[in-house]
Amino acid sequence: MKVQDLTICGIMYEIHESKFKMKPTHHSVVKFAWFFLLFSHLMPYLSAQCPLECTCDMAYAMRVINCSDAGLDRVPTSMFQQVRLLDLSRNYIVEILEDDLEYEDLLILDFSDNRLNTIHEEALEETEELISADFRNNMLTALPGKLFEETTKIEMLDFSGNKLYLLPRRLFSGLSQLRVLNLNGNSIISLGDGLFNSLRSLEVLDVGANDIESIRAVTFNGLSSLTELKMQHNKLSELPADTFLDLNSLTQLDVSFNDIVTIHDQAFTGLSSLEVLNLNGNRISNFNNCFDVVNSVTPGLENLQELRINSNAVRILTDNVFEFLETVALLDLSGNQMTELHKNSFNGLTSLLNLDLSYNSLHQLPSGLFDDLTNLKYFEIGIDNLITITKTLQDDGNQWTQVLIRMGKSFRNRNSGERLTFADKVGIKYVEL
Template sequence: MFAEVCGQQGPWALLLLWCISLSAADLSWPCPQKCNCRQDTLEVNCSTKHLTGVPEGLPNNAKRLDLSGNRLKTLSRRQFYGLSKLEDLDLSENVISMIEVEAFQGLKNLRFLRIKNNRLKIIPVGVFSGLSNLRSLDISKNEILVFLDYTFQEMGNLREMNAGENDLVFISQRAFVGLLSLQELNVDRSNLTSIPTEAFSQLQSLTKMRLRRLTISILPNNAFRRLHQLRTLQILQWPSLETLNSNSLIGLNLTTLVISNCNLSAVPYTSLRHLVYLRYLDLSYNPITSIQGNLLGELLRLQEFHLAGGSLLRIEPGAFRGLVHFRLLNVSSNRLTTLEESAFHSVGNLQTLRLDRNPLTCDCRLLWVVRRRFRLNFDGRQPTCSAPDHVRKREFRDFSEVELPVVFICRQARILDRQTQEASVDEGINIQFECKADGYPPPSITWLSPQQTPLSSVGRIRILANGSLEVRYVQVHDTGAYLCIAANAAGNDSISVNLKVRSFPRNYTSPYFSDEGWVETSLPPSTNSSEQVSNPYPFDAKTLVIATTMGFLSFLSSVAICFVFMFFWSQSKGQIKHTATIDFVPRTSMGGSGDGADTGRFTMKLI
């Protein structure tokens, strides 16, 4: 009968049947008031509806529930108990300050939970009970002060947790117990005063960690022990971080390390030396002034090195020697004037080079870069000459092949005055030897001692700022030939000077230089005690009188203090007799026994 009616009515009957089925479906999938529901995606959207509580009548088979941007204050126990199919729950940007224990009980299929930007100060143990299948948890931008022991113990499948931008001051040692699968952790902008090493050591599946805007000034030894699976460590925006201890990263097998926007003044070579799996190193925005030679060679797999926005003045020859896989160097926005080819193990492996925003001097030292200007990737930012003046502000790509031998040139270092310098002097005086040189680029001046050891700008024998050598308070063992070397990228030049120091006779009055400084004496110091003249009177008469007087005054002061103490002590003992009567029998002038003689008496007053 129904088929006959459909056949007679045609498409109108089909449309009627579709409307009836749609109405029945709507009746079976209720939607709370003020919320928007989509049955096709099983999504309930209650975002920014000014709700003060979780709405009632939520469909039991909903997979996504968005309650963000409302005015929720509290989540009660088993608040979402009937939503066993729920996979994604967003509670962000509310005013939640309290979550009761087992608030999420029953959400056995929940995968994503976001509670960021609320007012939580503490998370009681048991709040996350029942979330055994949770994969991602975001509790950032709250006011959480502490993570207690076993806070996350039932979240064995959690892979990612964002706990950044809280007021964290302490993480208990067992706070992360149970997070057996956690791979990524962010603890940003907290008030931690030390690395919670014991807590982190529970996260043995962790592969990525980000620590941003902490106030810790030093990274201690064994800071991340037991994190053998950690591959990416990001330490960002620690303005107080100045030092990494030598074993601070021990035990890690990192492939990516970022220590950016901190206060490191030098590359932490000793802390990095064991990171043989490291491929990506970023030390940008630190006040590092140089990259030394032959100290990164143990990072055998290093491919990228970033040190942008620093204070780099020099990259020494051999800085990247031994790095056979090195592909990218980013040293933009520094104070480099040049970058020599000798800094690299092989420039043929180099693919990307960022040299922009440096005051580059375009001479022979940069010729190797210009010749590769069409093959190297400058990441869209061409290097620019700052000197010499006639090529100032010109980009490398603007130079033609004809110009290269004319512009990118150097002139070998040459010592200007090659006149022989010899000096024969007595002990104790100061002397200087000059060494002036010319060349392009300006050569550096070094001096070698007679023992062929380099001299420095400090000490009794030192190199002055103008390149001269100064020997102060010359001594006999300073005798010898000193070598001045002027060097630049085009070559070296050298010249030697001779110094001869005459010693004084033993009976000659002369000053000498000792460990205590410059001493005036009639004889030089002697270690032979038999040659020393002993003085039978080590003190003069004036010294003896002063010492005796001071000793006598000290004695009188002590006696006076004792009498004063005895006087006050006697006053505290009650009634005191101030007179004493003494009877006595005087002797007879004849020397008798005195029997029957008159007795005498006198009275004595006590003070």
């Protein structure tokens, strides 16, 4: 005896006291097939479990598992295998095991701010689609040489704020699509020959705040796409010849706050695209002919716009030292030990807009010093013997828009002893001439 009819997904079922049978309706077979396919597609999601400490969003465009700030001390298991973004930041995880990351669709991985000290050499073997990996602010001292052997599509890699000491020579081999590499704030003492040879797409390299003592002519071979190189706060004592020869796309070079004393005459050859050169906070006393590379066989510095030599040990600027830097618009020589300038010290700087000579020991300026500086707009100098210096400027008859006179004296950080750049520490007085 039939009790009632029941329709599910367009399919009518007859419910009897003794049996349950399907009664086809219009398009019922097609609709049942679609229902079956949909159920089959959802089975992996329905069977997997989102870890209790995490939130999971399985939207089609970006399937996300967020386990940040979850108090985890290991990588959770029983997770959705189709995840594209996995965020495990700000936890207490100390190691990544071989089978912890079996996510074939994973694009973005974030392990920042954990306590990682070990990554298994095959931990990333299944993440072939990975494009971004963030391991910053952990406790890693070493990395296995084969770690990125299968992740050839990776574009961004961040290991800043760890304790890395030495990097295996073939660590980055195969990463031809890598664009950004951040190794800032580690304990790296050297960059091995050939370490970056495969990184032909690399645009930004940050190795600042390490313990690197030297670089060689082959250190940066192969980095033809590099636009920004940061090497500030290391222990470099010299810049050898041809060190940057392959870096013809480089626009910014920062080697500030090292211990550089010597710059070889051919140190800047090849830097034909360089716009900003930062040499602040070193121990440079003279430049020899290092800025004469514009006319060398492999030219460099012909597009330089900013030259920063703040807080060094320069005492005297000889004639024509900047003669070939006709594109430079900003020259910062503040915080040095200069007592004397020559009449032709600034010859060739026809595009100069901003000149900073503050925090030196200049008592007078030679007449004719600014003859080539026809575009100069801002001039900054210390207060010592201002009357003498001002008279020199007036006698030269230059059409100054503004003269900036920074008040105050040089100083050091009493806690760390670090040399400072004096920016925005004292008042500024404007004087019209």
